[in-house]
Amino acid sequence: xxxLLAAASSSFPPVDQDYLLEARQMQAxxxxxxxxxxxxxxxxxxxxxxxEWLGLRTGxxxxxxxxxxxxxxxxxxxxxxxxxxxLLSFELGLLWPGFMASFGDVFGLAFGLEGFSFFIxxxxxxxxxxxxxRMSPKRHLLSGIPAMAAGIxxxxxxxxxxxxxxxxxxxxxxxxxxxxxVRPWEALFGNGHLWPQMxxxxxxxxxxxxxxxxxxxxxxxxxxRRGTYFRTAMVVPLALACxxxxxxxxxxxxxxxxxxxxxxxxxxxxEGLYKTTEGAPETIFGWYTEDNTIEYGIExxxxxxxxxYHDPNATVxxxxxxxxxxxxxxxxxxxAFQTMVGIGTGLAALAAWFLFVWFRRKRLPRSKWFFRAxxxxxxxxxxxxxxxxxxTEVGRQPWVVYQVMRTEEAVTGADGIVFxxxxxxxxxxxLIIATWWVLRRVARAPFPPEIAALExxxxxxxxxGDEREAxx
Amino acid sequence: MTLAExxxxxxxxxxAAYVVLAGADFGAPFWSLTARGERGKEIRTATHQAxxxxxxxxxxxxxxxxxxxxxxxxxxxxxxxxTLWIPLLLACLGIIMRxxxxxxxxxxxxxxxxxxxxxxxFVTPFALGTVVGATVAGxxxxxxxxxxxxxxxxxxxSIMIGILAITLCAYLAAVYLAGDARRTGRxxxxxxxxxxxxxxxxxxxxVGVVGIAVLNEDAGRVYDGLTSGAGLVAVLISxxxxxxxxxxxxxxxxxxxxxxxxxxVAAVIAGWGLxxxxxxxxxxxxxxxxxxxxxxxxxxxxxxxxxxxxIPSLLLxxxxxxxxxxxxxxESTGAGEKTPAFGLKPPRVAIVVLTLxxxxxxxxxTFVSDSGPGLYLGVAMVLITxxxxxxxxAFSLISTDQ
Ligand code: HDD
Ligand code: HEM
Ligand code: HEM
Numbered sequence: 037x038x039x040l041l042a043a044a045s046s047s048f049p050p051v052d053q054d055y056l057l058e059a060r061q062m063q064a065x066x067x068x069x070x071x072x073x074x075x076x077x078x079x080x081x082x083x084x085x086x087x088e089w090l091g092l093r094t095g096x097x098x099x100x101x102x103x104x105x106x107x108x109x110x111x112x113x114x115x116x117x118x119x120x121x122x123l124l125s126f127e128l129g130l131l132w133p134g135f136m137a138s139f140g141d142v143f144g145l146a147f148g149l150e151g152f153s154f155f156i157x158x159x160x161x162x163x164x165x166x167x168x169x170r171m172s173p174k175r176h177l178l179s180g181i182p183a184m185a186a187g188i189x190x191x192x193x194x195x196x197x198x199x200x201x202x203x204x205x206x207x208x209x210x211x212x213x214x215x216x217x218v219r220p221w222e223a224l225f226g227n228g229h230l231w232p233q234m235x236x237x238x239x240x241x242x243x244x245x246x247x248x249x250x251x252x253x254x255x256x257x258x259x260x261r262r263g264t265y266f267r268t269a270m271v272v273p274l275a276l277a278c279x280x281x282x283x284x285x286x287x288x289x290x291x292x293x294x295x296x297x298x299x300x301x302x303x304x305x306x307e308g309l310y311k312t313t314e315g316a317p318e319t320i321f322g323w324y325t326e327d328n329t330i331e332y333g334i335e336x337x338x339x340x341x342x343x344x345y346h347d348p349n350a351t352v353x354x355x356x357x358x359x360x361x362x363x364x365x366x367x368x369x370x371x372a373f374q375t376m377v378g379i380g381t382g383l384a385a386l387a388a389w390f391l392f393v394w395f396r397r398k399r400l401p402r403s404k405w406f407f408r409a410x411x412x413x414x415x416x417x418x419x420x421x422x423x424x425x426x427x428t429e430v431g432r433q434p435w436v437v438y439q440v441m442r443t444e445e446a447v448t449g450a451d452g453i454v455f456x457x458x459x460x461x462x463x464x465x466x467l468i469i470a471t472w473w474v475l476r477r478v479a480r481a482p483f484p485p486e487i488a489a490l491e492x493x494x495x496x497x498x499x500x501g502d503e504r505e506a507x508x
Numbered sequence: 509m510t511l512a513e514x515x516x517x518x519x520x521x522x523x524a525a526y527v528v529l530a531g532a533d534f535g536a537p538f539w540s541l542t543a544r545g546e547r548g549k550e551i552r553t554a555t556h557q558a559x560x561x562x563x564x565x566x567x568x569x570x571x572x573x574x575x576x577x578x579x580x581x582x583x584x585x586x587x588x589x590x591t592l593w594i595p596l597l598l599a600c601l602g603i604i605m606r607x608x609x610x611x612x613x614x615x616x617x618x619x620x621x622x623x624x625x626x627x628x629x630f631v632t633p634f635a636l637g638t639v640v641g642a643t644v645a646g647x648x649x650x651x652x653x654x655x656x657x658x659x660x661x662x663x664x665x666s667i668m669i670g671i672l673a674i675t676l677c678a679y680l681a682a683v684y685l686a687g688d689a690r691r692t693g694r695x696x697x698x699x700x701x702x703x704x705x706x707x708x709x710x711x712x713x714x715v716g717v718v719g720i721a722v723l724n725e726d727a728g729r730v731y732d733g734l735t736s737g738a739g740l741v742a743v744l745i746s747x748x749x750x751x752x753x754x755x756x757x758x759x760x761x762x763x764x765x766x767x768x769x770x771x772x773v774a775a776v777i778a779g780w781g782l783x784x785x786x787x788x789x790x791x792x793x794x795x796x797x798x799x800x801x802x803x804x805x806x807x808x809x810x811x812x813x814x815x816x817x818x819i820p821s822l823l824l825x826x827x828x829x830x831x832x833x834x835x836x837x838x839e840s841t842g843a844g845e846k847t848p849a850f851g852l853k854p855p856r857v858a859i860v861v862l863t864l865x866x867x868x869x870x871x872x873x874t875f876v877s878d879s880g881p882g883l884y885l886g887v888a889m890v891l892i893t894x895x896x897x898x899x900x901x902a903f904s905l906i907s908t909d910q
Pocket of ligand 2 (some may be wrong): 061135195427
């Protein structure tokens with residue numbers, strides 16, 4: 037067995053690839069398209085089913101109308117998610133054959149299970165969307181549940197691969213540098229990094245979807261569309277997002293502690309910490325310079341030790357402990373990390389505003405600025421999402437499998453990466469435009485008569501004194 | 509048969525399923541080329557309606573094949589993808605075009621969409637066919653981009669199989685759509701597809717025969733495998749099933765035609781497997797490429813579990829589609845059914861307080877525990893209260909203006 041493996045990996049020695057950076061950017065671009073789309077696959081089914089359930093229980097038409105319309109949006113975004121995901125699975129081989137040849141068997145199982153998850157999601161989303169009025173309402177509602185479950189297992193499995201890349205286990209490397217004694221189940225579920233990453237991503241999906249949908253209706257709200265239908269469609273996703281946003285800070289802290297434990301150099305990169313320090317400070321903003329200091333930063337004493345280890349005097353490992361060759365691109369990671377945390381804090385503050393007004397006054401905030409902030413929150417959440425992935429992925433560099441395989445050993449030896457990159461970028465632009473166009477069409481479709489009648493009498497009345505006050 | 513060969517069989521089954529199911533969906537737009545005006549529009553609508561509910565599920569078969577390949581034969585996967593990146597990228601582009609077609613036709617019939625879809629009905633089958641051809645002709649050496657960037661997939665065998673794939677997809681689509689049009693009572697359309705199916709079937713058969721001759725010149729090992737022993741049996745079964753399909757089409761027995769066409773495809777793919785064995789790539793046998801036994805067993809276990817869930821789900825979907833339940837204007841069941849109505853009430857104070865307490869405990873546990881059961885219990889409590897709280901909050905928000 038050992039000789040066979042030796043023969044197998046010896047045909048994949050590292051190659052010269054002048055365009056490693058382009059390959060990485062191509063991968064990054066594809067994720068930046070796929071991941072926001074799949075947030076809808078993860079979080080949207082639950083919202084749609086909830087609406088349908090409300091409609092069934094109360095017998096009121098507007099809930100069902102919302103669920104119907106959302107289900108069209110859901111299947112459009114699902115289709116875009118499917119193609120971008122298909123491209124991603126191709127890219128694993130097109131860009132990183134060295135990685136696949138050495139480790140495909142270690143993490144492959146996760147994708148194997150993932151494949152079934154995709155099947156279930158595709159089948160039941162279709163049944164759900166085409167099944168309106170074609171099955172008894174109860175069965176229709178039930179048919180949405182497997183789609184919801186598959187969204188959860190799908191993201192769980194793919195995150196398990198990423199967590200494994202961050203904290204690899206489930207295999208040994210022998211003296212000749214070959215991967216031996218593969219234990220796939222251990223690779224999949226045997227690492228502690230999975231759970232914080234999974235939970236953090238899952239909440240991120242709810243935040244992106246919740247604020248994203250609420251934002252669309254907030255635009256209408258500011259233009260005076262405030263009837264029962266619009267109010268319900270805004271308030272339900274907003275409620276979920278506003279509870280998830282503060283929770284995300286807690287879970288982010290858990291993620292950070294996992295990073296501190298498994299990848300100390302990544303943590304040092306987040307903070308630009310050169311020297312190993314006892315009671316390390318946290319530096320906000322600023323730019324990491326050649327002479328290993330941070331210019332223009334704001335220092336908060338002992339904060340980093342506090343955050344990473346919940347102990348103000350804990351020792352935090354610095355970048356100096358590894359050769360400079362093993363450092364990620366420090367400023368990229370720092371800026372991405374701070375963007376995510378900044379946006380996350382902002383979203384939590386917005387949520388606090390909403391919850392406060394709700395508990396004190398039993399109503400929505402009346403300030404226009406609240407709704408403007410909600411409109412902004414959707415795109416901001418997407419930015420945080422991508423920034424988070426940049427933090428994770430770029431922060432792991434130069435390793436593709438942390439401290440086992442370098443990205444340059446993983447890359448393809450093929451010519452023409454730059455050409456493929458150009459084609460792909462153009463295709464993504466076209467895909468996004470087409471998706472956008474279809475969503476606009478869905479949004480403009482006329483309402484069923486009973487809903488249209490409902491909306492002709494907005495029940496919120498003219499702007500009240502409160503609102504004018506808040507605007508001043 | 510050894511354990512290392514079992515996943516190859518899974519891959520071949522996956523490929524056969526992909527060719528039969530997704531092949532029909534790539535071939536369908538091809539036929540929009542053959543008619544203009546009213547008939548053209550009718551063909552486009554029929555195509556969209558027949559395929560839109562199933563295309564996503566059909567595509568997962570491709571992912572399935574890729575995943576089995578990279579899990580069990582990582583080096584084969586990596587060699588093929590690094591050498592053949594151009595056709596593989598082309599195939600992907602075709603898949604995207606087709607998907608955009610479904611998305612857009614879902615809201616509106618736009619002619620430019622059909623231009624894209626038609627291009628994809630050439631590009632994707634051709635590109636994937638050349639990839640198969642490159643493997644058959646032994647043009648992909650093991651290694652990181654070790655084969656030639658162009659001749660690896662632009663050789664006679666590859667081109668031949670690429671063309672065969674185009675005609676085969678068009679043929680499968682016509683057979684499927686002929687039956688579908690009759691099921692929905694569109695006799696004229698059904699006849700149109702029947703004629704097209706007969707022509708496409710004849711062309712596909714012809715290309716197949718020429719293909720065997722090309723293999724003889726260009727891919728001797730596989731040619732020998734296909735013309736002797738078990739490989740020959742498979743080819744003969746495929747030919748017989750092909751003839752049965754043509755006869756059933758001619759006799760308007762579309763349900764038989766559909767299954768025999770699938771059988772013809774499955775048989776030829778089985779024949780390919782038998783003829784190609786034991787080498788997957790030149791010098792790289794199934795045995796030597798395979799991952800260790802516990803990886804294979806892990807995969808087989810997960811596939812078995814997956815199939816237990818997948819098969820009933822697929823049967824449900826195809827049952828609904830073929831039973832006409834998703835046809836536009838189909839009868840609606842239970843739409844008028846009355847459900848007990850209740851007013852939404854804000855949740856009880858006691859429940860809110862309980863939720864807040866659980867949330868507070870959960871947050872504290874998550875924050876203070878570094879690892880172990882305390883941490884996981886805390887996170888579980890946080891998530892439960894998050895969703896419970898979300899539902900309650902939504903209830904109370906929407907009930908205030910009922
Ligand atoms: C809406 C999105 C969003 C928001 C508001 C936040 N994050 Fe985040 N974060 C992500 C979305 C995200 C993610 C889904 O993009 C990442 C990438 C990988 C992962 O597991 O989650 C991530 C990764 C990530 C990591 C790196 C994990 C690793 O490398 O393994 C840390 C340390 C944090 N986050 C910490 C935080 C903190 C302290 C936040 C508080 C304000 C925060 N995140 C808000
Ligand atoms: C399975 C889950 C994976 C997830 C969720 C994931 C996520 C991401 C994301 C979001 C980015 C974007 C970073 C940016 O915008 O700059 C990224 C970049 C990257 N990913 Fe991953 N990735 C995964 C697997 C992989 C695999 C299998 C490879 C293969 C080698 C890989 C290698 C890279 C590389 C090299 C980059 C570019 C980093 C850079 O530009 O410096 N990732 N990844
Ligand atoms: C290397 C990384 C990844 C690969 C190869 C990949 C591959 C795929 C593929 C092939 C699909 C289409 C499935 C279908 O045909 O139905 C898909 C969809 C999906 N992916 Fe990814 N993916 C990756 C990263 C991610 C990440 C980071 C997430 C995180 C949450 C994710 C979650 C999903 C979900 C939920 C779907 C379902 C489709 C949808 O809702 O739009 N994937 N992915």
